[in-house]
Amino acid sequence: MDDHSQTHVVPGDLRTQELSRGVFAFIQADGSWGWSNAGLIADAGDALLVDTFFTLPQTRHLLSAVSAAAPGARVTSVVNTHLNGDHCHGNQLVEGARTIASACAASEVEHELPPATYQWLQNHPPEGASGRYALRHFGAFDFSGIELSPPTMTFSDRLTLHVGRIAVNLIELGPAHTQGDVAVHVPEAETVFCGDLLFQGDHPVVWSGPLLGWADACDALLATAATTFVPGHGPTVGRAEVKRFAEYLRNLHWQASEAADAGLSVEEAAAQLAVGTYSELGLPERVLTAVAAVYRGRGLAAPATPLELLGPMARLAESLLQS
Numbered sequence: 001m002d003d004h005s006q007t008h009v010v011p012g013d014l015r016t017q018e019l020s021r022g023v024f025a026f027i028q029a030d031g032s033w034g035w036s037n038a039g040l041i042a043d044a045g046d047a048l049l050v051d052t053f054f055t056l057p058q059t060r061h062l063l064s065a066v067s068a069a070a071p072g073a074r075v076t077s078v079v080n081t082h083l084n085g086d087h088c089h090g091n092q093l094v095e096g097a098r099t100i101a102s103a104c105a106a107s108e109v110e111h112e113l114p115p116a117t118y119q120w121l122q123n124h125p126p127e128g129a130s131g132r133y134a135l136r137h138f139g140a141f142d143f144s145g146i147e148l149s150p151p152t153m154t155f156s157d158r159l160t161l162h163v164g165r166i167a168v169n170l171i172e173l174g175p176a177h178t179q180g181d182v183a184v185h186v187p188e189a190e191t192v193f194c195g196d197l198l199f200q201g202d203h204p205v206v207w208s209g210p211l212l213g214w215a216d217a218c219d220a221l222l223a224t225a226a227t228t229f230v231p232g233h234g235p236t237v238g239r240a241e242v243k244r245f246a247e248y249l250r251n252l253h254w255q256a257s258e259a260a261d262a263g264l265s266v267e268e269a270a271a272q273l274a275v276g277t278y279s280e281l282g283l284p285e286r287v288l289t290a291v292a293a294v295y296r297g298r299g300l301a302a303p304a305t306p307l308e309l310l311g312p313m314a315r316l317a318e319s320l321l322q323s
């Protein structure tokens with residue numbers, strides 16, 4: 001069993017990438033569970049931040065990078081692409097800013113795991129694979145001091161804002177990764193901050209689905225004609241990678257559907273699909289969350305909540321390590 005005696009991660013490897021004048025991506029190395037990306041649009045002393053991080057120490061580190069990237073600019077808006085903790089737990093540190101999310105994301109916030117649950121998992125890890133998985137991936141984060149606050153402004157479908165003279169389009173594209181996913185398009189920078197509508201390097205987590213709707217959301221990202229896409233996790237990419245990600249989602253949908261037709265359980269189907277294809281991607285156990293979404297979409301019994309998905313995903317991770 002991992003040692004979980006309060007050895008907290010020191011937030012370290014955060015890379016600032018200038019995509020265009022006043023438009024920046026902040027990429028956390030690793031990109032796995034809890035290591036998300038953020039974005040900044042700054043002009044004429046004003047600034048809009050796309051997402052905060054999982055913990056207060058990580059977000060303090062982000063805000064130092066923001067100050068260095070746009071000295072003197074004041075962050076007056078935070079857009080949360082969705083309300084998973086790794087994209088909004090640090091909101092409270094951006095003092096005086098309004099926080100914007102889709103109305104749909106705001107309405108499902110009670111389904112999110114609160115910081116207290118992460119702390120509880122650290123201090124009282126369940127027996128077996130679930131506890132080992134939770135400690136391995138979440139054990140080193142410092143969740144202390146986080147106070148959740150609901151978004152102060154919500155919207156549906158689309159909303160255009162201006163940061164100085166830079167136009168910023170918020171586009172609601174859920175349900176996909178979650179019910180209320182939002183992408184942030186900056187036309188003059190030909191850039192989209194995709195939140196967790198795009199994962200790079202690891203298999204995606206599917207909290208909501210459907211996968212085909214998510215693939216259509218990727219087509220909508222491409223329809224902006226942007227050339228630069230900042231994923232929620234992993235490095236910034238171009239159009240080809242977004243196309244490939246949409247293909248991945250469609251492919252997984254059809255493969256999971258075939259497995260359901262063949263009468264396989266969620267666990268059996270996920271074990272089959274997690275090996276072989278897309279072996280270049282990390283965290284193959286997350287395939288189980290995609291399979292579960294397909295099964296739920298067909299009215300079949302399948303785990304739905306993060307805590308329900310944790311056990312079978314953790315068991316799959318261990319069986320993949322052993323094989």
Ligand SMILES: [Zn+2]
Nearest residue numbers: 036086196232
């Ligand atoms: Zn995320």
